[in-house]
Structure formats: C-alpha cells, structure tokens
Amino acid sequence: MSESTPHSDSVTASDGITWLYRFSDAGLPEIIQGPVLNQALESKEGWIWVNINLTAQQSFSTLSGLSHLPPVVKDMLTSDDDRQRIERHGEYLTGIIADYDLYSPADTKRVAQWQFVMTRNMLITAQWRSGMAIDMVHKNLQQGQSFDDVLSLFSSIIHQLVTQTRILAHELSLTLDEMEVRFLENRGIASPQTLGAARHRLVQLQRQSFPIRALMVHLISDPPDWITNEDVDDCEKIAARLESLVDDLQFMRDRCADLNEDFHVWEADRTNKRLTVLSVVSSLLLPPTLITGLFGMNVEGMPFHDDPYGFLGAISVLLLSTVPMLVVLRRLKLI
Numbered sequence: 001m002s003e004s005t006p007h008s009d010s011v012t013a014s015d016g017i018t019w020l021y022r023f024s025d026a027g028l029p030e031i032i033q034g035p036v037l038n039q040a041l042e043s044k045e046g047w048i049w050v051n052i053n054l055t056a057q058q059s060f061s062t063l064s065g066l067s068h069l070p071p072v073v074k075d076m077l078t079s080d081d082d083r084q085r086i087e088r089h090g091e092y093l094t095g096i097i098a099d100y101d102l103y104s105p106a107d108t109k110r111v112a113q114w115q116f117v118m119t120r121n122m123l124i125t126a127q128w129r130s131g132m133a134i135d136m137v138h139k140n141l142q143q144g145q146s147f148d149d150v151l152s153l154f155s156s157i158i159h160q161l162v163t164q165t166r167i168l169a170h171e172l173s174l175t176l177d178e179m180e181v182r183f184l185e186n187r188g189i190a191s192p193q194t195l196g197a198a199r200h201r202l203v204q205l206q207r208q209s210f211p212i213r214a215l216m217v218h219l220i221s222d223p224p225d226w227i228t229n230e231d232v233d234d235c236e237k238i239a240a241r242l243e244s245l246v247d248d249l250q251f252m253r254d255r256c257a258d259l260n261e262d263f264h265v266w267e268a269d270r271t272n273k274r275l276t277v278l279s280v281v282s283s284l285l286l287p288p289t290l291i292t293g294l295f296g297m298n299v300e301g302m303p304f305h306d307d308p309y310g311f312l313g314a315i316s317v318l319l320l321s322t323v324p325m326l327v328v329l330r331r332l333k334l335i
Contacts, residue, residue: 016059019138020050023153027146047150051134052126054078063126069117077115077126084113084211086218093118093224095215097157098208099131100164111208116154120226123150125157133160151231158212158238162245165209169249172198172205176255183262195263199256206249213242280334287321 021029024046032048052059063074069092076087076094086095094117101110112129125134137157147153175198216239220232295302295314304310329335 015062016052016054016056017062018051018053020048021141022046022048023147027148027152029141029146047121047123049123049125049150049153051138052077052124054126054128059126073117077117077124079115080128082111082113084208084215086215088222088224091119091224091226093219097161097212097215099133099161102130102132102135111204118150118154119224120150123153132164133157136160136164149231151227151234155234155238158216159241161212162209162238162241165205165245166248168201169205169245169252172201173252176252176259179259180255183259183266192263195256195259199253199260202249202253202256206246206253209242209246209249213239213246216242276334280329283329284322284325287325288318291318291321 020032022032022045023029029049052062054060060078063069063077066074070089072089073092073094076096079096081096082098084096084098086093088094094115096113096115098111098113101112104110112127112131114125114127114131114134116126117124127134134157137153137160140156141147147156175194179195179198216235219227220235220239223232223235291314304313307313326335
C-alpha cells in the first residue's frame with residue numbers, strides 16, 4: 001500500500017463515499033480519490049471496495065447514479081431495515097449485517113447495521129452508523145494488510161465481528177464468574193439487576209450472532225458461480241466459528257438461569273432463617289408475656305403483692321418460665 005494513503009476521515013466524502021479502494025490481482029490496495037465510482041465499478045482491473053456513509057446528503061444520489069446496479073440491489077443498500085439477511089440476485093449477493101456501533105460505550109455496545117452488495121469484482125458497504133468490524137478491517141488495510149479477493153475481505157469483516165462478540169461474551173463470562181464466587185462464599189449476588197442485565201446482554205448477543213451463522217450457511221448452500229471451492233471452505237470455517245460462539249452464548253445463558261435459580265433458593269433459605277429466629281424469640285417471650293399479663297390483673301391475692309422482694313421473685317418466675325420453652329425448642333432442633 002502506498003505510504004501516502006490517507007485515513008478515511010481525510011477522504012472527501014461530499015458524495016457520501018468515505019473510502020474507495022482498488023485492489024490488484026495480487027490483493028494490494030490502492031486508494032482512489034475523486035468522483036470516479038462509476039469508472040471504478042466498470043473497470044476490469046482488479047476489484048474494488050467502496051464504503052458509503054448513508055447519512056451524507058449526496059449518498060442516495062451517488063447510489064442512484066450507479067446505472068449498472070439493479071434497482072433491488074440499490075434498495076438493499078439504502079434500506080433502514082434491521083433484519084439480518086442475505087439475498088442472491090443473479091451474480092449479486094446482497095444483505096444486511098448487524099455490527100457494533102463504533103462510538104458507543106464498550107459496556108453497552110449498540111447495534112449498527114450495515115448493508116452490502118458483493119460480486120466477483122466489487123464489495124459495496126453502506127452504513128447509517130459506523131460499525132466496529134468494518135472500521136477495524138479498514139485500519140488493518142491502512143496498516144498494510146492485503147486481501148486476495150472480495151470474499152476474503154468480506155470474510156475478514158465477519159471474523160472481526162465474531163471477535164468483537166467473543167470479547168463482549170468473555171467480559172460477561174467474567175461477570176458471571178464473579179457472581180458464582182460471591183455465591184459460593186455465601187455472599188449472594190451483587191444485585192438481581194446485575195444478573196438481569198447480564199442475561200439481557202446475552203440475549204442481544206445471541207440475537208445478533210445466530211442470524212449471521214444462518215447467513216453463512218445460506219451462502220455455503222447456494223453460492224454464486226464466482227465463489228470458488230476455497231472460498232466455500234473459508235465460509236465453512238466462519239460458520240463453524242459462529243456455531244461455537246452461539247453454543248458458548250447458550251451455555252452462558254444456562255449459567256444465568258442456574259444462577260438465578262440458585263439466587264432465589266439462597267434468598268428463600270435466608271428468609272427462612274430470619275423467620276426461624278423471629279419464631280424462636282416469639283416463642284421464648286410467650287410464657288413471660290402470659291405471666292406479666294397475669295400479674296397485671298388488678299385483683300386481690302396476687303403473689304408477691306406485699307413482699308419487699310416481690311419484684312425479684314416475679315423476675316425469677318419470668319426467667320424460669322422460659323426454661324420449658326428452651327427445652328422444647330432444643331428438642332425440635334430450632335436452636
């Protein structure tokens with residue numbers, strides 16, 4: 001790659017194009033400047049990757065000016081639908097992929113969809129919001145990485161997406177590990193909300209990863225003519241990696257369910273212990289309460305009425321009245 005290759009934010013993007021690369025047959029990239037998208041698409045030299053920012057005012061007119069693209073392909077590129085899918089229209093592969101918003105906080109990564117159109121000689125990606133996977137592949141490209149063909153570039157983006165998902169899943173796994181350690185140390189869980197947030201995040205990751213796996217399986221089962229057997233093997237590797245990721249996410253969801261069940265059992269046991277203490281105290285105080293009620297009767301003939309040591313005697317009776325109850329509670333193994 002040329003040393004003068006600028007970063008994407010330095011490329012003139014008044015037409016919505018954030019970057020445009022032409023790759024040689026050897027996979028070496030060359031950045032193309034200026035409004036030459038149609039010429040690049042029509043060129044038979046190598047293949048190209050163009051990324052389009054759909055929030056730019058001129059992006060739709062840029063796409064509509066690509067006369068050789070079928071209308072259904074253009075509609076896919078400008079779609080604001082969030083349903084992940086892949087479709088084949090003759091030699092064109094189009095689809096929608098759920099990526100992670102590049103600028104959202106790491107602990108609450110938002111989803112940012114991007115659309116793509118792929119043929120033997122081009123990959124067009126279009127984004128409403130910048131995605132992490134595309135941005136990381138672009139940075140790798142700027143640092144000198146090369147790609148043999150269009151599908152290897154597309155596969156690299158998917159690999160980056162899977163890697164980011166695994167990083168997020170690993171962070172959630174560490175959170176679950178901490179919860180399990182707290183639980184084993186009889187400290188409970190930091191808060192039910194923490195467990196609920198982890199479970200909700202896992203559901204989001206599953207909803208994002210499962211359709212991508214289905215997309216890759218669909219691509220393998222019905223590939224265009226320009227996809228070689230080696231390309232199919234690469235797609236199968238990605239599908240296998242996604243299969244492993246989905247299984248890991250399901251395992252973590254099962255861990256969340258087990259932790260939630262254990263937490264409720266722990267909470268119920270702690271509540272029962274508190275109720276047991278309350279019941280024991282109430283039982284021990286029942287005889288003294290009965291006796292103090294009897295001594296409080298305003299009638300003649302009450303014990304210790306005229307005895308100067310009557311108070312001490314009454315206290316002794318109250319204390320002795322708890323002894324039978326202590327014996328009963330002890331035999332019932334409540335204390």
